[in-house]
Amino acid sequence: DTAVSQTPKYLVTQMGNDKSIKCEQNLGHDTMYWYKQDSKKFLKIMFSYNNKELIINETVPNRFSPKSPDKAHLNLHINSLELGDSAVYFCASSQGQLYNSPLHFGNGTRLTVT
Amino acid sequence: RKEVEQDPGPFNVPEGATVAFNCTYSNSASQSFFWYRQDCRKEPKLLMSVYSSGNEDGRFTAQLNRASQYISLLIRDSKLSDSATYLCVAPAGGTSYGKLTFGQGTILTVHP
Numbered sequence: 001d002t003a004v005s006q007t008p009k010y011l012v013t014q015m016g017n018d019k020s021i022k023c024e025q026n027l028g029h030d031t032m033y034w035y036k037q038d039s040k041k042f043l044k045i046m047f048s049y050n051n052k053e054l055i056i057n058e059t060v061p062n063r064f065s066p067k068s069p070d071k072a073h074l075n076l077h078i079n080s081l082e083l084g085d086s087a088v089y090f091c092a093s094s095q096g097q098l099y100n101s102p103l104h105f106g107n108g109t110r111l112t113v114t
Numbered sequence: 115r116k117e118v119e120q121d122p123g124p125f126n127v128p129e130g131a132t133v134a135f136n137c138t139y140s141n142s143a144s145q146s147f148f149w150y151r152q153d154c155r156k157e158p159k160l161l162m163s164v165y166s167s168g169n170e171d172g173r174f175t176a177q178l179n180r181a182s183q184y185i186s187l188l189i190r191d192s193k194l195s196d197s198a199t200y201l202c203v204a205p206a207g208g209t210s211y212g213k214l215t216f217g218q219g220t221i222l223t224v225h226p
Contacts, residue, residue, distance in 0.1 A: 100146035105157035
């Protein structure tokens with residue numbers, strides 16, 4: 001019954017490694033997002049996909065590569081992890097691509113890079 | 115001016131109190147706004163949507179002032195369970211692609 005689910009919930013890894021976070025939504029929404037919440041609790045958008053097409057790509061290092069195999073899935077791959085990548089990463093979805101649609105969040109992936 | 119700005123607080127209020135948070139936004143063309151609630155180590159959850167002058171849901175009232183470009187959230191008869199961070203959300207300027215910008219959050223603690 002989970003609307004937006006992401007895995008894993010916790011990810012602890014060393015600098016230089018490559019890791020992936022997966023996200024799936026069963027709400028039938030067209031648009032999916034990745035947000036990053038840093039230690040100061042600021043939520044910042046990273047990417048957005050609408051029907052598998054990338055529509056928002058904020059100033060994010062190209063070590064971060066999103067992939068959307070279909071509109072219900074949006075994965076995030078991170079290469080060469082750095083200490084500053086430690087944060088909570090939230091996947092979200094919304095109906096349509098207009099800004100009047102609220103976001104539905106997954107429960108987050110807490111990434112710790114050591 | 116930041117795209118979305120909130121008073122970070124913290125607000126410490128007793129049970130039963132009325133508390134209000136303000137949020138200012140920079141995009142004068144914004145039409146829709148949201149208040150989210152985030153509990154510690156949890157995901158943000160939608161509390162209220164604000165599409166016109168305001169919205170009311172039980173003890174919670176959101177008001178929109180377009181002239182001054184701010185929205186407010188009023189919580190009446192505060193409960194211990196209202197303790198959380200409240201996030202104001204507004205569309206960023208110049209796009210219709212669902213780019214919603216979050217404020218830094220206002221921390222509320224309700225004590226007995």
